[in-house]
Every structure is written in C-alpha cells, then in structure tokens.
Amino acid sequence: MCRWLSYSGAPIFLEKLLFEPEFSLIQQSLHARKAVVATNGDGFGVGWYGERPVPGLYRDILPAWADPNLKSLAHQIRAKMFFAHVRASTGTATSRANCHPFSQGRWLFMHNGQIGGYDRIRRRLDALIPDELYPQRGGTTDSELIFLALFGFGLESDPAAALRRTVAAIGDIMAGAAVAEPLRMTAALSDGCSVWAVRYATDETPPSLFYCSIEEQRLIVSEPLDGDFDHWHQVPPGHLLVTDCAGRLDLEPFGP
Secondary structure, three states: OOEEEEEEEEEEEOHHHHOOOOOOHHHHHHHOOOOOOOOOOOOEEEEEEOOOOOOEEEEEOOOHHHOHHHHHHHHHOEEEEEEEEEOOOOOOOOOHHHOOOEEEOOEEEEEEEEOOOHHHHHHHHHOOOOHHHHHHOOOOOHHHHHHHHHHHOOOOOOHHHHHHHHHHHHHHHHHHOOOOOOOEEEEEEEOOOOEEEEEEEOOOOOOOOEEEEEOOEEEEEOOOOOOOOOOOEEOOOOEEEEEOOOOOEEEEEOOO
16 A cells, blocks of 8 residues: 655755654655555555645656655745655556656645456546646546546536536446445545545555644655654544635545
C-alpha cells in the first residue's frame, strides 16, 4: 500500500515534510510502519499550490529516497499546500503516468488502496470517466480512474457528493460483476483551498489515516510523522475529513 501526506496552512518548505520529521515520508518510503508492504519504491510525486491557481507537479519512477532532484527541489519550494505520495504498486506498471498526485485544472488527487477485481471490471469502470476527459487518462491505475470519474459526478460543484457518488458507482459495478474482493481506500482531493480526505472500505480493514491541526498548520497523513501521539488523531473508518482556507476542520460520516 502507498503512503501519502497533505499539508495546508502557513507556507513552509517541502523539506519540512519530506525529509526532516522523525518518520518523514521519505523514511516511510523505506520503512512504512502501518502498511502491509513496508517499502514504497514504485515511484513518487509531489504537488503544490504556490502563486498560481493551478498546481505544480513533479513525479518520477525512481524510489523517492533515490532521487537527488527531489531533495534539491524540497529545499527550495515553499508553498501553502502540498500533496506528496510514495507508491507501492498493486499490479499496474511503474511509469510516470501512474505516479500520484494526479492533476486536472485546479484539482489535485492522490489515493492509497485498491478496487477489488479491478482487472476484471476495468472496462466497465472506464465508462465512468466523462468522454471529454477520457483523452486525459494517461496511465492504467484505478487511482487515476477514480479521479477522472469524479468530474462526471459533480466534482466542480460539490466535491463531497462527487466522492460519495463515485464510490457508489464503483460499488455497483463491483456488485454487478460479483466481485468478492473489497474496495479499500484513503484519498485526498484539493482545489488549492480546501482538502477532502476519505477513509473508507467495504470490509473492516480500511487503510490507515491520521490528521493533526496545530496553529496554522493542518496535516493529513497515512502515518504520523513523529512519535508525539498527543497531537495525532485517527480518522475513523467510513469518514470524510474536510479542511478549508480558514483553518476549519470538519469530520463527517462517509458512505455511498
């Protein structure tokens, strides 16, 4: 399973998230503590919102710990919002197009988990992507499919509802194909102001997800970045966490 983090708040340098913490995302790429797979070496990516309304994006197929360019960029890039992801493939190819985050216009998206029976129902799932966006599908992952499908379910007007409708539509296709394997996911979505983060599964074992809010900084992570568990809170299974530009944080039940 992949590891990821979302940061929003007062502008900081990316290295403060990727390299400096005790259990930084780079450390998690080598030794994840709360995942089935300890090593996440099938590529990585970072996205950020700086002075422009559309996000910057840097992705590569190298393991995150092995890319000297990432360390240099992280030392220089300062922003109010970051998405970062280290990938452990669940079967699709290791390619740049399959690395997270994914971007489309002002939106960023990243994901950890798997659609059960994906290989058997992929053609039916692809039909959830709006025709006008299908040429933008550059990779083969279920993650990118979920992202592009969101636009067909009202992402631009109601992101939370779009997430619910998309998960429900995927569940219907799985049920129609008698897929027994579960759908498990954590995912983060942003328009550069708010972040919507989901922890959900159709069985009892959704991937881990935590958050903390300290002064002007809000973090949502697959695993805590340090050992101070007083300020880390676990997102309950079947819940949606929403943060906004004003620093508000809301937790609500999530289900299709």
